[in-house]
Amino acid sequence: MSLSRLSIVMPISSSSPSSLEARLAADLNERSREIFRQIVETYLVTGEPVGSRNLARVLTHPLSPASIRNVMADLEAAGLVFAPHTSAGRLPTETGLRFFVDAMMEIGDVTTEERAHIEAQMRAAASGHTLETALAEASTLLSGVSRGAGVVVTSKSNAALKHIEFVRLDPARALVVLVSEDGSVENRLLDLPVGLPAGALVEAGNFLNARIQGRTLGDLRQDIQRRRAEMEKELDGLTAKLVEAGLATTVGPVESRQLIVRGQANLLDDLKATEDLERIRLLFADLETQTDVIDLLSRAEGGEGVRIFIGSENKLFSLSGSSMIAAPFRDGNQKIVGVVGVIGPTRLNYARIVPMVDYTAKVVSRILERGR
Structure with a gap:
C-alpha cells in the first residue's frame, strides 16, 4: 500500500476541536515531531512503550539518549505521551493519538x-x-x-418495499408483514382499534400497496401524511387510523x-x-x-x-x-x-x-x- 503524506483523498473529521492540534503543530520542532512519530508508530505496531535507547537507533538525525529523554519530557509535559511505569519508555496519550491522526499520519x-x-x-x-x-x-x-x-x-426502513399485509391474530392484535424488494421480510405486532370493520385489514393493505411503487417505509409514511385528506376521504376513520398505526409501528427511532x-x-x-x-x-x-x-x-x-x-x-x-x-x-x-x-x-x-x-x-x- 503506497503512502502519501497528508494527501488524503477523503476528508477525515475528528470529534474534537482542532485548536489543540494547531497549537501543537506550531510548537513542535522537527526533532520533537520525529521522536513523537516513532513513539506512536511503535505503539501502533507492538503496543509497547519505547525508550530513549531504542529511539536513538532509529532516528534519522542521531541524538544521544539523554537528549531524547529531554524531548520525551517535553512531549509528556505537552500531554502527548506518558510513562506507564517509572522506568519505562513512553506511550502516546489519547490526545497524542488524536494529534497524530489529524496532523501527522500518512494515509495509504x-x-x-x-x-x-x-x-x-x-x-x-x-x-x-x-x-x-x-x-x-x-x-x-x-x-x-x-x-x-x-x-x-x-x-x-432503507429497503424499498414490495408488499405490505395486515394479518389478524386475534380481535385486538394484528401482524404487519413487510416484504422489501431486497427479499427481506419484517413482522411487527400492532394493536387494533376497537370496533374495526372485518374487511379493514385487507382494505388498509390494498391502500398502501397501491402507493408503494419502490418507496421506503419513511417515504411512504411522509406521503401518507401529506395526503391525509385524500386518505380520510377514501377510507373510513378506523381504517385510516390502522394505516397510520401500521406505518408508525415500523419506523420508530430505535426499532428502525x-x-x-x-x-x-x-x-x-x-x-x-x-x-x-x-x-x-x-x-x-x-x-x-x-x-x-x-x-x-x-x-x-x-x-x-x-x-x-x-x-x-x-x-x-x-x-x-x-x-x-x-x-x-x-x-x-x-x-x-x-x-x-x-x-x-x-x-x-x-x-x-x-x-x-x-x-x-x-x-x-x-x-x-x-x-x-
Whole structure:
C-alpha cells in the first residue's frame, strides 16, 4: 500500500476541536515531531512503550539518549505521551493519538488488488441475497483487515418495499408483514382499534400497496401524511387510523436501526497483559449495548468522509479505551442511509484501515445505487 503524506483523498473529521492540534503543530520542532512519530508508530505496531535507547537507533538525525529523554519530557509535559511505569519508555496519550491522526499520519491507498477483492466479495454477497447479507459481508471484510470488529448500522426502513399485509391474530392484535424488494421480510405486532370493520385489514393493505411503487417505509409514511385528506376521504376513520398505526409501528427511532457486528474474536488476538483482557471484556460489554453503539455510529452520518473516535472522546469507550473508524454510505438518491466501520483497540492501524473503510462504504453505496 503506497503512502502519501497528508494527501488524503477523503476528508477525515475528528470529534474534537482542532485548536489543540494547531497549537501543537506550531510548537513542535522537527526533532520533537520525529521522536513523537516513532513513539506512536511503535505503539501502533507492538503496543509497547519505547525508550530513549531504542529511539536513538532509529532516528534519522542521531541524538544521544539523554537528549531524547529531554524531548520525551517535553512531549509528556505537552500531554502527548506518558510513562506507564517509572522506568519505562513512553506511550502516546489519547490526545497524542488524536494529534497524530489529524496532523501527522500518512494515509495509504487501497491497492488495485484490494479494490478488486472488496468489490468481488461484495457483489457476490449482494447477488441474489438480501441487503443484510451484503452489509454483513462488508462487516466481515473490515474485520479481516483490522485487529478489530467490523460493524455496520443501517435503517431497517432503507429497503424499498414490495408488499405490505395486515394479518389478524386475534380481535385486538394484528401482524404487519413487510416484504422489501431486497427479499427481506419484517413482522411487527400492532394493536387494533376497537370496533374495526372485518374487511379493514385487507382494505388498509390494498391502500398502501397501491402507493408503494419502490418507496421506503419513511417515504411512504411522509406521503401518507401529506395526503391525509385524500386518505380520510377514501377510507373510513378506523381504517385510516390502522394505516397510520401500521406505518408508525415500523419506523420508530430505535426499532428502525439495525446493528451488524462481525469479527469480535479478532479482539482477543495479540493480548499483551491481564489489563488488555479486562479492556476487551469491557469492549465486549460496550458492543452488547447495541443502542449506544448505534448512537455512536449514527454520529458518523453527520458529515462527509471518514470519522475517527478515539478512546474517552466518546463516553461509550471511556472504560475500554477503544477506537472507532467509520464512514457513511448512500442509497440511489444520494441519501445517507447507514455507516460501515471498525471498532477495536486504540492501536488500530489507522493508516491502513481509514482508506479501507472509506472504499468499502463507497462500494456499498454503488451497490445500493445500482440496485445490486
